Amino acid sequence: MKQKLALSLAALLLPLSAAAAIEPAAQESAGEPRALGVESSIVFPSDSSIRNWKADRDRGIWIEGRRGEWFYGAFAGVCRDLDFANAIGVDVRGSARLDRFATILARGERCPLTSFVTSAPPPSKKDRKAAKEAAKAAAEN
DSSP states (O other): OHHHHHHHHHHHHHHHHHHHHHHHHHHHHTTOOOOSSOBOOEESOSTTTEEEEEEETTTEEEEEETTSOEEEEEESSOOTTGGGOSOOEEEOTTSSEESTTOEEEETTEEEEEEEEEEEOOOOOHHHHHHHHHHHHHHHHO
């Protein structure tokens, strides 16, 4: 009896998890542009669903998803070791979703997220330099 109940429950939940994993792709294939700054998540974060990441100094992290989409996670505090880390870990506490409730692990330091939103790719060095010069010029005037 328990085995039949477990199998029927698993059969009911399987389509739901597949739909959750496919949802962003359906939106992009419909031709709609992806809204930026919207709370989001990566389903089943692993080596195959996170392609790349880049530290935003000690304030946050950009994470590239499987399809090349970028997300930005802001930390609750500072994450001092992220800039020097060669790899990161993700602690999702059993939810199977990388979202604003997850914690990034970098060189033994736990860095809890406060938000995880859709984002543009991280700025290049050239873009950061131009922004710095523009801010400096604005401050002079």
